[in-house]
Amino acid sequence: MNQMIAEADFVNATADKHAQGNPMLPLAASGLRFAINGRALVDVEALDIQPGMPTVIMGPNGAGKSLLLRLLHGLIVPSSGSITWAGKPAGKNIQHNQAMVFQRPVLLRRSVAANIDYALKVHGITRSERQPRVETWLEKADLKPLARQPARTLSGGEQQRLSLARALAVEPQILFLDEPTASLDPVSTQAIETLIRDASDRGTKIIMVTHDPGQAKRLAGEVIFIHRGEISEKTPAKTFFKSPSSEQARAFLSGGLLI
């Protein structure tokens, strides 16, 4: 899967290739609320995510996209509501099969290679298996020449590529991505989109946030639009970009001001 796929429609055509049997899905949330000082920052009545092509979350800055990802990934505890994975509440086993790339990469005070190695190690992968995998992912993220460099001296884009490679390396069944290409140049963005698509094709469910409508068009199976912590709509990608059902999304896509 190394050819470069750029046409959104062609991508959509690959949907049937997805392993339909992701054992962790569907992901269902109900009454999910996260409040600070009584102010609800996320307030999702019901959410249901099925296997298939990437689910893309869009919405204005401060809408609550990152908070929603962190809630779903189990990093923060909701004020109320529940989340289930294939009917079961989150647990050790479920956490083990997920990975997340944060909006602001957190790199360990180690070399580039050691960052990937660490993720594999805590994932329970033996030393002998780790080494070739680290090499593979350094290669895929185009970081091979920087393998020995302290990770925290990488450029912004390199950091983002490293944290994506580190997340993909453990081959998770669920992968949360929070604006994974925000600091990437167009070429890297294409390469990373290819990696994301490959993972999706291999059955990894991608749940990602992006501000780039072009990227959403290229990757999304469905789009969730969030506004002020609430889900305005959840629509198949094709429909969304042609005729969004919510007013907020319509305003957002047409570049109007949202207040």
Add this chain to the structure above:
Amino acid sequence: MNQMIAEADFVNATADKHAQGNPMLPLAASGLRFAINGRALVDVEALDIQPGMPTVIMGPNGAGKSLLLRLLHGLIVPSSGSITWAGKPAGKNIQHNQAMVFQRPVLLRRSVAANIDYALKVHGITRSERQPRVETWLEKADLKPLARQPARTLSGGEQQRLSLARALAVEPQILFLDEPTASLDPVSTQAIETLIRDASDRGTKIIMVTHDPGQAKRLAGEVIFIHRGEISEKTPAKTFFKSPSSEQARAFLSGGLLI
């Protein structure tokens, strides 16, 4: 200056409005080299930046764009070479008239409003003058409702807007921007571009890095293309996007792979 200007050509037409007399320009660098462990990460033979519309720096991830900004801004010391501002080497006074927005915002452990207030205070602005200015810039960056929130709990996009507002608030003569809209939604991006354009029109020289060719087209007076630490070309924006002179920039713009 609050109307929204989106057409690149129209923007170019406003060039003559620029105060030609920015007292810190031209910025000239010669033999500028920054090396770590003997590896040259930035190697610029000569650079000359004149007053006028924004100078946009483009180039692949890891090319050395951020390092070049930090060198010019005086945050890191070159291994060799020199930088002059209107013929004079950098000094306290010159530093005082510059501001920079980092690729990864550094927000103080204070409230949103206090972050702007701090920048104004250390800039020597009296308390009575500060308060209305803080209000103005909170308004402009659409952060008014978040004024009392701890800055480090802001969402990614909100953080970026705050650090831009903080930099603009001191009304610098030179403003370095390192991918200032990478995490912004399309609407915020437009609003921020307007702020940038306003500042430029008021005579602030903008030197900015972006990965978004559309943004570069909308804002740039000239484009500097960097590849592997070296300047491949420095061309007026119109020419650059139509017919870049360097092979690297041509490959970059056409989405080809650069190695």
Add this chain to the structure above:
Amino acid sequence: MHNFASSFIYAAQLLLSGDPELWAIVLLSLKVSLSAVGIAALIGMPLGAALAVARFPGRGAAVILVNSLMGLPPVVVGLLVYLLLSNAGPLGVLQLLYTPGAMIFAQVVLVTPIIAALTRQVIEDLDSEYSEQLRSFGVSRLKSVPTLLWDARYSLLTALLAGFGRAVAEVGAVIIVGGNINHVTRVMTTTIALETSKGNLSLALALGFILIGIAIAVNAALGMLKSTAARSAYA
């Protein structure tokens, strides 16, 4: 075998008895150590922060020196301060020897390097994040010290508490410069040392428990202060 529980009970009885002598000793201990820590913080924090951010030849050596001075033996500090304050010494005219002032002086010498060394570490860690932004604001390295101290204030509390722990627990310095004079310069630790040398181990231990109780009270008070202090704007 000695019964620790009985010493605990003894300690409680002592406190509850409300013996004015005991309370005077407790209060003097607090007064001396809190004053010393306060003064040491005023000197040590800016010093440590300056050392964290400044760049000058010999900085490495200065850091090693400050770290080493955390190992200043109280007895040696006591001796040095004694020789300074003695009637035969250069500061003899102050007539500080065998007064609480002398004890504060000695503890300041003892505690300042501890606060400075720990502050340096905390500020250096914060500065690795702030440094470029502050310099971009036009704030020079040395001028950034107040900002860094302020923004690191919650982490610095531990440095302060380490200094307080050293001050309130030490006996070697205060006994030399204070003389452990009854009703004048007798503090908890010198009393404990005295009762130990009298062989009154139960009493000494009971006083020790009271001293630890005082330390806990001071720590709890500061901890409270920290959490009630609007943690807003600090995340």
Add this chain to the structure above:
Amino acid sequence: MHNFASSFIYAAQLLLSGDPELWAIVLLSLKVSLSAVGIAALIGMPLGAALAVARFPGRGAAVILVNSLMGLPPVVVGLLVYLLLSNAGPLGVLQLLYTPGAMIFAQVVLVTPIIAALTRQVIEDLDSEYSEQLRSFGVSRLKSVPTLLWDARYSLLTALLAGFGRAVAEVGAVIIVGGNINHVTRVMTTTIALETSKGNLSLALALGFILIGIAIAVNAALGMLKSTAARSAYA
């Protein structure tokens, strides 16, 4: 007036004279304090880090307690360990009293809270950055302790040095459990205390300077180690 310079010269002469008794005392000091700090680090660092990351009811109180125990008075620790190790005490069978082992034991008690409290602060600061990423990796809070300790190792050095400073400088605990027995348990600080009580202030001060010199040497050695240790991968 006492001449500090002459004490300096005296200290140099003492060292150069190569007096085997002096060297035996210096070496015993180092042995006891370094062993104590080593053991205290093995206990205190994981403890402090666990306290930094764990979330349980009463955590706030536990933090206050550990911070307070930085103020454990050496004399009280000496007494407690004495009562434990004495023939009449529960650990009397070990026959450790008045041996270097007892001194190490007492210093471990004294230093562990210091290392634990300072470690907690350092690790808490690092964890505020790492926490979500590590949990996303599937590393539970407690399991993240080794990672945090490793990645904070350079900052933790200062905690270690603070512990060493306390150990090498204290006299109250080692004199009670070691007995300051000539040729057996006499260390630098107890010698200084002895010479002070004899009125040999110059000698005491000279020994104090030697002790500070030792502290500087240990700090410099660790500082060297830190900077030669490939700082690669740590930025």
Add this chain to the structure above:
Amino acid sequence: NAEDRFIIVQSTTSTQNSGLLDYLLPIFKEKTGIEVRVVAVGTGQAIKNAQNGDGDVLLVHAKPAEEKFVAEGWGVERFDVMYNDFVIVGPANDPAGVAGSNDVVAALTKIAETKSPFASRGDDSGTHKAEKRLWKAAGIDIASASGDWYRETGSGMGATLNAGVGMGAYIMTDRATWISFGNKGDYKVAVEGDDKMFNQYGVILVNPEKFPNVKAEDGKTFIGWLIGDEGQKAIADFKIDGQQLFFPNASAGNS
């Protein structure tokens, strides 16, 4: 201001630890209004402090050193104040078999022969000097036994008693400290009553000509009271468990 009227007395731990000074000083203050502040340290340190002018009166028990102090001009004049005696205390099981002896030289010889542990202060204090004289009289070379059965604690009397009791060693101490000592364990007085174990205390006014800040008048008042009838009677009256600890002998004193 009466609050400010005080003198500093450099003294040894035995006078403080026994409680004698806590008993005497309030009586003195009651009468004269002068507060006496006592710094109780080792004899050597007390003399050194006085030589630095950090005290008005010196009250110790090391006659040769005291006489030297006066001869060198640091002090004005020395007066005998009181005496008590030294005793050797030991564990109940009495490993050297010296209990009940009143011949200190014979007892020390037995201790050395049986290599029974002996804890010495080893701090050059008055007590330690007296102890060394006794070993010398017994013809025993303690230096070679140091670290073996002869253990120099290098500490004050109280610390040495604590350590000695902890290790089951014989200890020589002044009777006053022993009687008031709180951590006796199963220890008893083993050797006492030998004339060689006599312990004389002296008092000296620090020379105001050397140190103008010395409060000569109040110091003299204190010394006068101490060696006068009232002070001497008070010393004799001080008892613990019905036992007299110090025996005033100022009138018998030489100068």
